[in-house]
Amino acid sequence: MLNKEIPFSRPFINDDEINEVSEVLRGKWITTGEKVKEFENKVKEYLDVDMAIAVSSGTAAIDVSLAVNNICSEDEIITTPYTFASTVLSIIHRGAHPVLIDVDKETFNLDPIKILAYIKKNYKKTKKGLLSKIRGKYLRGIIIVHFGGQSVELDELNSIAKENNIFIIEDAAHAIGAEYKGVKIGNSDNAVCFSFYSNKNITTGEGGMIVKKNNNNEELYRKYSLHGISKNNIERYKTGLPFYDIEVAGFKNNLTDIQAALGVVQIRKIDYITKQRNIIAKWYDEELNGISEIELPIIKKHNYSARHLYPILLKPEFKDKRDELILKLRESKVYPSVHFLPVHFFSYFKKYYSKEEINNLIIAEDLFYREISLPIFPEISKEDVKRVAKTISLFF
Numbered sequence: 001m002l003n004k005e006i007p008f009s010r011p012f013i014n015d016d017e018i019n020e021v022s023e024v025l026r027g028k029w030i031t032t033g034e035k036v037k038e039f040e041n042k043v044k045e046y047l048d049v050d051m052a053i054a055v056s057s058g059t060a061a062i063d064v065s066l067a068v069n070n071i072c073s074e075d076e077i078i079t080t081p082y083t084f085a086s087t088v089l090s091i092i093h094r095g096a097h098p099v100l101i102d103v104d105k106e107t108f109n110l111d112p113i114k115i116l117a118y119i120k121k122n123y124k125k126t127k128k129g130l131l132s133k134i135r136g137k138y139l140r141g142i143i144i145v146h147f148g149g150q151s152v153e154l155d156e157l158n159s160i161a162k163e164n165n166i167f168i169i170e171d172a173a174h175a176i177g178a179e180y181k182g183v184k185i186g187n188s189d190n191a192v193c194f195s196f197y198s199n200k201n202i203t204t205g206e207g208g209m210i211v212k213k214n215n216n217n218e219e220l221y222r223k224y225s226l227h228g229i230s231k232n233n234i235e236r237y238k239t240g241l242p243f244y245d246i247e248v249a250g251f252k253n254n255l256t257d258i259q260a261a262l263g264v265v266q267i268r269k270i271d272y273i274t275k276q277r278n279i280i281a282k283w284y285d286e287e288l289n290g291i292s293e294i295e296l297p298i299i300k301k302h303n304y305s306a307r308h309l310y311p312i313l314l315k316p317e318f319k320d321k322r323d324e325l326i327l328k329l330r331e332s333k334v335y336p337s338v339h340f341l342p343v344h345f346f347s348y349f350k351k352y353y354s355k356e357e358i359n360n361l362i363i364a365e366d367l368f369y370r371e372i373s374l375p376i377f378p379e380i381s382k383e384d385v386k387r388v389a390k391t392i393s394l395f396f
């Protein structure tokens, strides 16, 4: 019998989403309106937070969070090379300099010890803040990424931020549904940025959200998420008057009611989705356990991962076989992925950075050469997982 295809990921959508979207389309309002508000309220309730602002993408969520912090060309932001490029591009778009620091070899996440060492060595404390001895710019913040759905060491990183009077923005594109020490990712004093891109754990096709435990500054976040306009769309519509103000230079980052209709249904399923992904990860753990050529993902005891990814590593002595194994899987109609090509490998960043700035990202590079992300999505079956594992085991 011919094998069926096992895609890398598949959105978890059924008639509930289709009906909700249809209802919006049959109504009078399709852009940002009541459905967006409802989606925001549902996310607030789920995470027990006071601020949730829907935007057009995870990238937009990060950009708005940087804008609210007044990031400009005099500034530097520490971040990870082991992410999707938009985390780092957002910093460049604001005119600031992204400082790449190497990751932890077990979690693929930013390593607080390395960040602390970098700060101690390369900045001097001044009245205006931490001044880079190399570039003469000020360190303003850190953008962390919860890689694969597993939280970074938030306590350690938050205390580094507090001590040095810098902010943290959490790129939680992989991490809706995840927990750190029993607290949901998103329930944080930092700005937390979710993505609802089509392959993320919940999706609105394209979309994102900025979430924070407290709602200090909510007005400014809202302004930056829609042109800098001081009143939102609905109120403008209601007053009947064509007047509004532009108070800051924002982009057009709003989510539509059509997309939010997907979101309100998806967020209802989040606990099931996260649980199912953890079950599938456990199946992989069991099926792949005996294959001595690979290493399985490590989740720290205090973390509950959203299991956005299931990243395996080929042991160092087998790393030359990585691409061959990917081709073998594809031949068997299993479609894995690789996360991530470190950003400093892209030609834009090669030109952007000096050699000295990127010559110390040894773990990130090593992880990339050895990594394969196996298919994981709520509807994958145990039989599928067995077939993936068998293909890998036969390959070796």
Ligand SMILES: *Cc1c(COP(=O)(O)O)cnc(C)c1O
Pocket (backbone or CB within 6 Å): 056, 057, 058, 059, 060, 083, 084, 086, 087, 145, 171, 173, 174, 194, 195, 196, 197, 207, 208
């Ligand atoms: C997907 C992703 C983003 C960007 O999200 P979009 O909604 O596609 O803009 C940012 N960071 C990481 C780590 C991602 O995986």
